[in-house]
Amino acid sequence: MLKCKDVVANATDYVDKEMNWKQSMSMALHLLMCGHCRRFIKYFKLSLQALKNKKTISQADADKLSSEVIAKALADAR
Numbered sequence: 001m002l003k004c005k006d007v008v009a010n011a012t013d014y015v016d017k018e019m020n021w022k023q024s025m026s027m028a029l030h031l032l033m034c035g036h037c038r039r040f041i042k043y044f045k046l047s048l049q050a051l052k053n054k055k056t057i058s059q060a061d062a063d064k065l066s067s068e069v070i071a072k073a074l075a076d077a078r
């Protein structure tokens with residue numbers, strides 16, 4: 001069974017669908033049971049979409065935003 005920190009660690013792969021079937025099933029199962037991670041993934045997806053739509057954003061800004069999202073999710077999961 002995945003823990004919240006595993007979900008956070010694998011969030012990028014999950015959102016980009018770079019996971020095998022078994023991994024994405026584990027993620028989906030955890031998200032089904034965990035409201036924290038559902039909110040996190042939802043927000044994470046929105047952030048990624050915003051970044052992709054905003055072509056002018058620098059890689060540094062993108063990295064900063066991702067780490068802020070991840071840090072917040074980890075704080076919530078504690």
Ligand SMILES: [Zn+2]
Binds near residue numbers: 003035036
């Ligand atoms: Zn969780």
